[in-house]
Amino acid sequence: LIARIRRQGRGGRGVLKGIGDDCAVLRIPPGHEALVTTDFSLEGVHFRREWHPPESVGHRCLARGLSDIAAMGGDPIAVFLSLALPSGLPQSWVDRFIKGLTDLAKSFRVTLAGGDTAQSPDGVLADVVVLGSAPRGKAILRSGARPGDKIYVTGSLGGSAATLKQLMDGRKPSSRCHDRHFFPQPRIEVGQLLRRRRLASAMIDLSDGLSTDLAHICKESSVGAEMWANVIPRATIGNAPVALEFGLHGGEDYELLFATRPKETVPRQLGRVAVTEVGRVIRGRGMFLLGENGPTVLQAQGWEHFRKAR
Numbered sequence: 101l102i103a104r105i106r107r108q109g110r111g112g113r114g115v116l117k118g119i120g121d122d123c124a125v126l127r128i129p130p131g132h133e134a135l136v137t138t139d140f141s142l143e144g145v146h147f148r149r150e151w152h153p154p155e156s157v158g159h160r161c162l163a164r165g166l167s168d169i170a171a172m173g174g175d176p177i178a179v180f181l182s183l184a185l186p187s188g189l190p191q192s193w194v195d196r197f198i199k200g201l202t203d204l205a206k207s208f209r210v211t212l213a214g215g216d217t218a219q220s221p222d223g224v225l226a227d228v229v230v231l232g233s234a235p236r237g238k239a240i241l242r243s244g245a246r247p248g249d250k251i252y253v254t255g256s257l258g259g260s261a262a263t264l265k266q267l268m269d270g271r272k273p274s275s276r277c278h279d280r281h282f283f284p285q286p287r288i289e290v291g292q293l294l295r296r297r298r299l300a301s302a303m304i305d306l307s308d309g310l311s312t313d314l315a316h317i318c319k320e321s322s323v324g325a326e327m328w329a330n331v332i333p334r335a336t337i338g339n340a341p342v343a344l345e346f347g348l349h350g351g352e353d354y355e356l357l358f359a360t361r362p363k364e365t366v367p368r369q370l371g372r373v374a375v376t377e378v379g380r381v382i383r384g385r386g387m388f389l390l391g392e393n394g395p396t397v398l399q400a401q402g403w404e405h406f407r408k409a410r
């Protein structure tokens with residue numbers, strides 16, 4: 101397996117020594133700081149082998165880490181994969197998993213620079229570590245939002261959760277939202293543009309769902325938020341937008357949520373990705389949803405809750 105992975109790619113930018121020694125040797129660009137993120141992807145929790153093709157599992161487990169780097173405005177450098185596989189798993193599954201992961205890595209010029217393998221007593225377990233960098237002091241944190249800041253999201257929301265719901269209901273996923281769930285694209289370029297233009301006062305990626313991830317920004321920034329229900333950009337299935345609850349609470353869209361100071365002008369698109377103003381940062385700690393029936397309290401009921409409820 102390691103030999104196969106090794107053939108996938110030689111050292112890229114910043115990777116002086118990848119697979120083939122006791123440690124990888126990496127170089128952080130001068131004047132930059134290291135960003136490190138780690139994510140588990142567990143069979144039965146984050147994916148199901150009967151629903152998710154192996155390429156999708158490999159893609160998604162790396163997309164989670166790259167999305168975290170995007171949320172800091174960072175530049176990914178190297179990926180590490182620890183993989184535990186049950187005995188009897190077909191070799192073709194592993195090959196296709198690695199292909200899904202390395203195809204996404206290549207598209208962002210990131211090297212798979214090491215990892216570990218073991219036998220799993222039950223189910224596939226993948227732990228992905230992504231190392232990235234950002235110029236010193238310039239990584240965009242969750243803690244910078246202030247009352248009065250405008251709140252934006254990239255892309256459209258709820259497509260991944262709507263697709264998961266179709267899978268749970270035993271239906272064939274609609275092609276319109278297929279890739280949003282199976283092959284989400286981390287917003288690395290948008291994150292970097294926001295950092296370079298100094299537009300974002302705070303940022304997070306939407307992995308757990310808008311309500312939950314917004315709550316993380318509010319907590320770290322000691323602020324509240326009001327969101328405007330009718331402008332939240334929702335993914336469409338057929339010609340209809342997905343249900344608002346998918347847009348508000350559905351996870352795994354891997355879009356970005358960020359705040360900007362009131363005086364800033366944010367373009368409608370960044371790197372060909374739509375950017376939509378969806379609310380305001382307010383004083384206090386409350387989160388509110390302004391809809392047709394007036395303001396209601398917006399509960400953080402992201403992914404875990406959302407999944408259990410179904």
Ligand SMILES: [Mg+2]
Pocket residue numbers: 167168171304305307
């Ligand atoms: Mg994150």
